[in-house]
Amino acid sequence: MLLALALLTAYIGWHTMPLAQRLDVLERDRLELRDRLLAEIEKLHGEIDGLRVGLAPLPRPPDRSPSEGSSRVEGRGDASSSSPTSASPAPAPQTARVDLFAAERFLSRRLFPEDTSLALAMLEGLPPAEIARRSRHSLAYVNAKGVQIERQLAAAPDTPPEILAAIRAAVARARKAE
Structure with a gap:
């Protein structure tokens, strides 16, 4: 009886070993896919942030002081040069x-x-x-x-x-x- 139980256990182990290996392979594939997706998501977040930064200055000039509207549009890249000239719009x-x-x-x-x-x-x-x-x-x-x-x-x-x-x-x- 003990010998039959040992043979049955070995037989079940022999059949489940390939299944465990397949599960390990599937888990590695899933983790690899997850890592690639996370890297792609981070790349897309970076691109979106870059696009948002590029678009961010466009709506801002009208809601600030209207008297400086034309000078701020010309000197948008160099806002530090217009800061020291007057104290109130700083x-x-x-x-x-x-x-x-x-x-x-x-x-x-x-x-x-x-x-x-x-x-x-x-x-x-x-x-x-x-x-x-x-x-x-x-x-x-x-x-x-x-x-x-x-x-x-x-x-x-x-x-x-x-x-x-x-x-x-x-x-x-x-x-x-x-």
Whole structure:
């Protein structure tokens, strides 16, 4: 009886061994395909970000100061040369230089989702009253959150300076609006 049980076990093992090898081959193929797809997804994300960066400056010039509209279109590539000439429009070129998609990626890793949406609205240059309306919060809440976000980003060692400068400019505009 013991011999029959041993033979039966060996027979089952002999038949399942090729199945286990096939499963291993299928698993390796699946992992290889997954790696290729992830690499392709990353490549496409890079291309999409590149296209978005190329398209991002087009809608921005009209919503900033209309008196500088023609000079900003000509000198769009060199926004730093127009910054030192006048003190009041300095925050506008800083916010125009922020890549919103890179900022969204950075802020979503650093902040809570609601704080990220408020910070992105500030980076887009929306007035505090509009941010409050869209987020369904009070103006005081939006201003307080802006200060809190500014402090959090200032304390973070890896915050890009253009994002921090744009948030600071938005908070300063919100304080002036009060």
